[in-house]
Amino acid sequence: MGVKSKAALAIVVLLLFLGSLWLQGGLDYHWDACIKGYNHMNKLHHLSNGSETTVVDGSVVIEVCPGQIFQVSLLLSHLKAASADPSDVLLEPYLASWDELVKFMEALGPMVGLISKEIETKTTIIRQLASFQEENPEAEINPEILPMKNGAEQGAVSHTTEYRSVRSMIHVELERGLVDFHQQTDSGCRTLLRLHRALLWLKLFLEKVADTPVTGRLRSPSDLCRVAYQKTLANHHSWFVRRAAELAFIAMPERTFFFRLVCVQDQDELSMVLTKVVLALEKVYNRTQVALEEHGMLDLP
Numbered sequence: 001m002g003v004k005s006k007a008a009l010a011i012v013v014l015l016l017f018l019g020s021l022w023l024q025g026g027l028d029y030h031w032d033a034c035i036k037g038y039n040h041m042n043k044l045h046h047l048s049n050g051s052e053t054t055v056v057d058g059s060v061v062i063e064v065c066p067g068q069i070f071q072v073s074l075l076l077s078h079l080k081a082a083s084a085d086p087s088d089v090l091l092e093p094y095l096a097s098w099d100e101l102v103k104f105m106e107a108l109g110p111m112v113g114l115i116s117k118e119i120e121t122k123t124t125i126i127r128q129l130a131s132f133q134e135e136n137p138e139a140e141i142n143p144e145i146l147p148m149k150n151g152a153e154q155g156a157v158s159h160t161t162e163y164r165s166v167r168s169m170i171h172v173e174l175e176r177g178l179v180d181f182h183q184q185t186d187s188g189c190r191t192l193l194r195l196h197r198a199l200l201w202l203k204l205f206l207e208k209v210a211d212t213p214v215t216g217r218l219r220s221p222s223d224l225c226r227v228a229y230q231k232t233l234a235n236h237h238s239w240f241v242r243r244a245a246e247l248a249f250i251a252m253p254e255r256t257f258f259f260r261l262v263c264v265q266d267q268d269e270l271s272m273v274l275t276k277v278v279l280a281l282e283k284v285y286n287r288t289q290v291a292l293e294e295h296g297m298l299d300l301p
């Protein structure tokens with residue numbers, strides 16, 4: 001047993017111990033999917049030559065990468081759809097982007113896959129709020145806490161558009177007094193803030209993996225992920241969670257794994273694909289940030 005696999009084993013044991021502190025949703029992560037992701041050897045497709053790529057308006061259009069559960073092309077199209085509205089973020093494609101990012105994290109191995117469980121819990125909360133509104137257009141979300149509004153006021157809100165976008169969600173939850181600025185609740189806004197912070201971490205990580213230094217050695221994805229984490233999510237996590245997360249990043253695959261994951265051959269191609277993703281993520285991130293900031297929601301408990 002090599003040093004690396006011993007370290008990995010130690011991490012598994014530690015994570016099982018720390019897992020309950022980390023996750024609210026238990027430890028039912030999908031080993032199967034992760035192992036499949038690891039073992040699946042994909043045919044390499046040359047970006048600038050293969051059938052996967054077409055060039056439109058001088059920019060690369062990324063197409064399906066065979067054999068992968070995570071599809072970078074799908075992520076890009078969801079992100080693009082999320083920012084279709086000029087100054088808002090549409091929630092349905094935003095959450096669909098997260099579905100794809102969860103697959104990305106699960107492809108990085110069981111350790112990082114653990115973190116994605118927390119994300120799935122969050123996307124589920126927002127989806128449930130949205131579908132509750134759709135099915136019960138006349139109902140307040142929490143009638144016990146909220147005074148019933150009169151019919152005229154209720155009629156003023158267009159039901160189908162309540163959870164359509166980040167801004168409409170903020171608007172409707174504020175109006176109904178669902179956002180608690182002092183204690184933790186399961187409001188959509190509070191939940192979105194958690195996703196929003198995690199998005200910054202992934203954006204920074206991908207940005208670092210895309211970065212190709214002119215001189216010097218490329219750093220390992222594991223290092224880069226840790227650095228990105230320390231600059232972002234770590235600021236919001238407790239000591240235990242930070243230790244567990246940093247251990248999880250040690251077991252992250254090498255850079256060549258990322259080539260296979262998005263069907264590229266070398267760092268230049270990886271950089272090209274990831275830069276596109278980072279820009280799309282940044283657009284969505286910036287708009288969400290502005291909307292949350294405008295409503296004083298960057299520190300919701």
Ligand SMILES: *[C@@H]1O[C@H](CO)[C@@H](O)[C@H](O)[C@H]1NC(C)=O
Nearest residue numbers: 045046047048049050053055
């Ligand atoms: C396509 O592949 C061929 C042979 O591998 C190479 O000579 C050519 O430069 C490639 N084309 C592009 C656009 O990269």
Ligand SMILES: *[C@@H]1O[C@H](CO)[C@@H](O)[C@H](O)[C@H]1NC(C)=O
Nearest residue numbers: 279280281282283284285286
């Ligand atoms: C996002 O915001 C940052 C900081 O305000 C800015 O530098 C960057 O250009 C913005 N990116 C996009 C894609 O809008």
